[in-house]
Amino acid sequence: MKKKNHKYIFVVGGVMSGVGKGIAASSICKILQSKGFKVNPIKVDPYLNVDAGNMNPTEHGEVFVLNSGLETDQDMGNYERFLEMDLIDDDYMTSGMIYKHVIEKERALGYKGKCVEAIPHITEEIVRRWKKSADYHESDISLIEIGGTIGDYQNILFIEAARNLKIKYPQDVLFVMVSYLPVPGTLGEMKTRPTQNAVRQLNSYGVQPDIIIARGTHPLDHRRKEKIAFSCAIPVDNVISAPDIESIYDVPLNFEKDKISSLILKAFHIRTKSKEDTLKEWKGFVNKRARAKSVLNIAVVGKYFDTGDFVLSDAYVSVIEAVKFSSYWKDAKTKLTWINSKEYESGGRKVSELGNFDGVIVPGGFGESGVEGVLQAIKYVRENKIPYLGLCYGMQLAVVEYSRNVLGWTDAHTAEISTKGSHVVIDIMSEQKKLLENQNYGATMRLGSYPAILKEGSIARLAYGVGEVSERHRHRYEVNTDYIEEIEKAGLVFSGKSPNGTLMEIAELPKSVHPFFLGTQFHPEFKARPLHPHPLFTAFVEACLKNKK
Ligand code: GLN
Numbered sequence: 214m215k216k217k218n219h220k221y222i223f224v225v226g227g228v229m230s231g232v233g234k235g236i237a238a239s240s241i242c243k244i245l246q247s248k249g250f251k252v253n254p255i256k257v258d259p260y261l262n263v264d265a266g267n268m269n270p271t272e273h274g275e276v277f278v279l280n281s282g283l284e285t286d287q288d289m290g291n292y293e294r295f296l297e298m299d300l301i302d303d304d305y306m307t308s309g310m311i312y313k314h315v316i317e318k319e320r321a322l323g324y325k326g327k328c329v330e331a332i333p334h335i336t337e338e339i340v341r342r343w344k345k346s347a348d349y350h351e352s353d354i355s356l357i358e359i360g361g362t363i364g365d366y367q368n369i370l371f372i373e374a375a376r377n378l379k380i381k382y383p384q385d386v387l388f389v390m391v392s393y394l395p396v397p398g399t400l401g402e403m404k405t406r407p408t409q410n411a412v413r414q415l416n417s418y419g420v421q422p423d424i425i426i427a428r429g430t431h432p433l434d435h436r437r438k439e440k441i442a443f444s445c446a447i448p449v450d451n452v453i454s455a456p457d458i459e460s461i462y463d464v465p466l467n468f469e470k471d472k473i474s475s476l477i478l479k480a481f482h483i484r485t486k487s488k489e490d491t492l493k494e495w496k497g498f499v500n501k502r503a504r505a506k507s508v509l510n511i512a513v514v515g516k517y518f519d520t521g522d523f524v525l526s527d528a529y530v531s532v533i534e535a536v537k538f539s540s541y542w543k544d545a546k547t548k549l550t551w552i553n554s555k556e557y558e559s560g561g562r563k564v565s566e567l568g569n570f571d572g573v574i575v576p577g578g579f580g581e582s583g584v585e586g587v588l589q590a591i592k593y594v595r596e597n598k599i600p601y602l603g604l605c606y607g608m609q610l611a612v613v614e615y616s617r618n619v620l621g622w623t624d625a626h627t628a629e630i631s632t633k634g635s636h637v638v639i640d641i642m643s644e645q646k647k648l649l650e651n652q653n654y655g656a657t658m659r660l661g662s663y664p665a666i667l668k669e670g671s672i673a674r675l676a677y678g679v680g681e682v683s684e685r686h687r688h689r690y691e692v693n694t695d696y697i698e699e700i701e702k703a704g705l706v707f708s709g710k711s712p713n714g715t716l717m718e719i720a721e722l723p724k725s726v727h728p729f730f731l732g733t734q735f736h737p738e739f740k741a742r743p744l745h746p747h748p749l750f751t752a753f754v755e756a757c758l759k760n761k762k
Contacts (some may be wrong), residue, residue: 216696218355219347220385220481223375225422226362226391227411232428233464234391235288237455238358239295240464241389243495244474246296247352247465249486253350255290255357256285256341257750259367262308266656277531278685278739279305282661288358295465297385297742303346311338315433323457329368339374342362353486358535363390372636376419387480390415390422391455394429394437403431406439412445423480424451424473432456462499462743465492498541498743505546509757511536512570514552514590515607516583532576532604535741541749544759554586554674562674564593572600572729572757575607577687577736588614595722599658600729600756602749604686608732612700620703638700639698640693649689659686663711664737665718672731673719676752681720682709684718684735691734692717709733729756 224238235256242252258701260266265276277290280610283306293300315338316607319329319726344684347355357375379386411424425441427433432453433441453471458464467490468474513529528537534551540547573594575587587607591614597661609627615660616625616638623628624634641649648657662683663722667674674680680705692700692707694715701707704726709719722730733749741747 214349218385218388218483219352220476221375221378221382222354222356222387222389223345223370224356224358224366224389224391225415226359227390227415227425228362228395228407229393230362231683232598233455235291235358236424236461236464237389237391237428237468238356239288239291239469242292242356242474243295243456243465244469244492245300245356245477245490247487247495248474248478249491250354251350251632252296252354253346253352253355254296254300255346255355256288256292256305256360257339257357257368257371258286258305258360259352259365259371260307261312262307263309263313263710264307264656266658268713274527275530275685278660278686278687278736282656282686284656284660284687287305287530290534291461293739294534294742297744299546301346301349303342303349306342309372310334311342312661314338325454332373334369336377339371340378342609343374363411363418369418372415372418372420377396379420383422384482387423387477388415388420389424389426391426391428391699394427394433396430403429403433403437405437405444408441409444422447422454422475426453428455430457460499460502462495464504466496466499466540469580474487475646475736488679489712494744496744501541501544502537502546505541506543507543507758507761508756509540509545509547509571509761510550510553510569510755511547511572511574512550512567513574514554514557514567514577514587515557515576529738530578531621531736531741532574534743535738535747535750536574538741538743538752539754542751543748543754545754545758547754552590554590557586557589558583563676564589567593567599568597570599571761572753574601574602574604574753575724577605577607578737579606579629584610584630586636586640588617592618592677595727595730598727598760600760601607601727601731602729602753603720603732604735607684608690608734609690609692610706611730611732612720614636615703615705616700619705620699627690638681638693638696638697641689644690645689659688660693661685663716663718663735665709666712666714667719668706668708668710671706671719672721672724672729672752673708673749676748681712684733684737685739686735688734690722726758729753 226234234300242254245252264284276284276285283302318362326391359371394403396403441452494606536547588611622636625638627639628637664683707717708721718734720732737747737749
């Protein structure tokens, strides 16, 4: 059952994808949250994958992991960051997930012999999950972002489910369309026609948008606002201009300049729940960003950076944002340089270039390609005392590098690549072996939040300020316990371990040896938030500032 007066806002995309629908949706949530409402964001991905876990990051961007371990779309990261809240499984759904549930229920006679159909059974299951999410968060307003673009075949059932809710609760459902207004180079004029057509298409599904957010390189002028308003039959004030801006964190403030919250509250006939300016802290953060003086040059060495002729850092959004947050709070901005480690292998670039950077990050990754290049890079930054942060694969490869070059185990490797040598210092986790043999790849890694106990006096313990932490994971391999004693004797400290002491969660070099050399088996980036930057990223940024060239 829907809670009385519970509201739904659906955000759909017009014209094309990739224009910032997720950021627009997160920003609306943020503003409503600042008005004292409890909001719950939901991301709907129309593809048939059951989750985002098996998707190639160069095609789909980062796989964001929730506390539960669910592997989701990167937009879930935006929601967690903008709203400073932890999301749950019911806040994310794909067509594959919905269909799988309905088909399994049918197989279990759950529909009692009825003919099971896309409408109503799929749409009912969609709505059931939306309500479940709202119930869990005890929210006043659900904001549901429907992936894809209007006109896609794939998202029609989600729009149909939304339409059903609108029919049932006409006062409690709003539709926001985030559309794109191109400025063709040959004309130099912003064109509204594609948006008009997108609205017509949405109308043909029985849905009328209440608000249109006009994304574009330029602000939308009044004349075009009027044109859209007239042709799409919505009030002029409900057309919001959303030009490109420098930082996504400015978007909520810009939307508020166009009074988007009062539009929404008026449409729902509700009043703000908070008189205070609760965006104050947010503004403080945004101002810090704008005022940051020093610029840190950080190299990110790895792969998944290029698709065709383009560099796609989308595969590591959470890493990028985590570095930004910590930098801003330290009054710095960060320039990240993406280095494809394969270029170190081919000789196209030299690792000595890393000496020009204030710090180096090796983020998560899988498989063989580029790994020898990464190992060369880690050796260089370790020997030349350049601050180093290794995330997951970046930690495992730091252990491989240390084993090879400090312990002298030249055949040391991770089992992910080779088990031929006598020193498999990173091994497959025992429970993972069978899964891989059976090609059981979906949602089977060690996923989600697990605790780690921190070693007294270590860099990690100092940075966190507490003795036990919980962090999110996504891996199949781990440090081989057979070698821990020897590796520690040689100077690398395992400063974070699972409570039973068998899983190495953090590896670091003491400050007396290196200004900052630390790797985590988990992904701290998933828990970095604008107003609560992650302590390990902050410690890394501090070290980079000290090392600033
Ligand atoms: N490929 C490594 C593993 O599966 C590291 C994974 C990662 O970096 N997320 O253990």
